Amino acid sequence: MQRKRAIAPIALAVLLAACASKPQPPQDLSVTFFDVGQADAALIRTPENETIVVDTGHDARTAELLRGEGIKDIDLLVLSNAHAEHTGGLAAILDAFPVHELWYSGLDYKSQIRPLLERAEHFEAITSGAEKHIGKLTLSVLHPESLPLRARDSSPNNHSLVLKVAYPTALYLFPGDCEMECWEDMFKYHRSELRANVLKAAYHGSENGTTSGVLSNVRPKTFVISCGRGNEFGHPNESVLEMVQKLGAQIFRTDQQGAIRCLGTVCKASK
Numbered sequence: 001m002q003r004k005r006a007i008a009p010i011a012l013a014v015l016l017a018a019c020a021s022k023p024q025p026p027q028d029l030s031v032t033f034f035d036v037g038q039a040d041a042a043l044i045r046t047p048e049n050e051t052i053v054v055d056t057g058h059d060a061r062t063a064e065l066l067r068g069e070g071i072k073d074i075d076l077l078v079l080s081n082a083h084a085e086h087t088g089g090l091a092a093i094l095d096a097f098p099v100h101e102l103w104y105s106g107l108d109y110k111s112q113i114r115p116l117l118e119r120a121e122h123f124e125a126i127t128s129g130a131e132k133h134i135g136k137l138t139l140s141v142l143h144p145e146s147l148p149l150r151a152r153d154s155s156p157n158n159h160s161l162v163l164k165v166a167y168p169t170a171l172y173l174f175p176g177d178c179e180m181e182c183w184e185d186m187f188k189y190h191r192s193e194l195r196a197n198v199l200k201a202a203y204h205g206s207e208n209g210t211t212s213g214v215l216s217n218v219r220p221k222t223f224v225i226s227c228g229r230g231n232e233f234g235h236p237n238e239s240v241l242e243m244v245q246k247l248g249a250q251i252f253r254t255d256q257q258g259a260i261r262c263l264g265t266v267c268k269a270s271k
C-alpha cells in the first residue's frame with residue numbers, strides 16, 4: 001500500500017511535466033493573427049499538435065507572444081517576404097525555439113537575413129507548386145512562380161510567398177504583401193485554388209493588395225487585416241473596407257481589436 005501511495009505523486013509529476021512540455025492541441029485548426037503593429041505574424045496549430053508560424057513581426061515581441069501560447073518548437077516557419085515587418089523577429093524566434101523547417105520566397109537581398117535562414121534545421125527558397133501534408137493539413141505554395149534571378153529585378157511585395165492552408169474544416173489564404181503583379185500571376189496559374197474562408201488582407205489592407213478581382217476569386221467570409229494603430233501609410237484603405245463590407249465578409253483588424261483568434265472558420269477579437 002505504502003509503495004502505491006509513493007508512486008502516485010511521481011506518476012502525477014511525470015504527467016504534469018509531459019503536459020508542460022507541449023501545449024494541449026486545439027480541437028480544430030487554430031489560427032491566431034497576433035497584434036504586432038504595422039507587421040504580420042500568425043500562428044497556426046492543428047489538432048495533431050503541429051505548429052506553423054507565418055511571418056515574424058518586426059521584433060522580439062513575436063517570440064514572446066509565441067512563448068505565451070506555450071509553443072516549444074516550430075515545425076515550419078514561413079517568411080512571406082524579406083521586409084523587416086515580416087522578418088524582423090526572426091533572430092529572436094530562432095534564439096527561443098528549434099525551427100525544424102523554414103520556407104522563404106528566395107529573396108534574401110539583405111545580407112543579415114541569410115545567416116539567420118541557415119540557423120533553421122532545414123531551409124528552402126520555395127516556389128509555386130510546393131506542397132506539404134501534415135496529418136489532415138495541406139500547405140500549398142501558390143506564388144512566386146519562379147525564383148528571382150537577381151534580387152534587384154524583383155519587388156519584394158510582388159515576389160511574396162503565398163501560402164494556402166487547407167484543413168477539412170477551413171481554408172485560409174496568406175498572401176503576404178502581394179500587389180497586383182503577384183495576384184495577376186495567381187489568377188493566371190492558380191485561379192481555382194484561391195478560394196478561402198479566411199483571407200489575411202494582402203499588404204496590410206493597402207488598396208494595392210485587394211481589388212474586386214481578388215475578392216471575387218477568393219470569396220472570403222472573413223477578412224483579417226494586420227496593421228498598426230495610426231500607421232503612417234493609412235492602412236487599411238477605406239475603399240478596400242467598403243469593398244469587403246459590400247461582399248458581406250466580416251472584417252477584423254489587429255490595430256483596433258488586438259490579436260484575432262480563429263478556430264475552424266470562426267474568428268474572434270481578443271478585445
Ligand SMILES: [Zn+2]
Pocket residue numbers: 039040083085086176177203204
Ligand atoms: Zn508587409
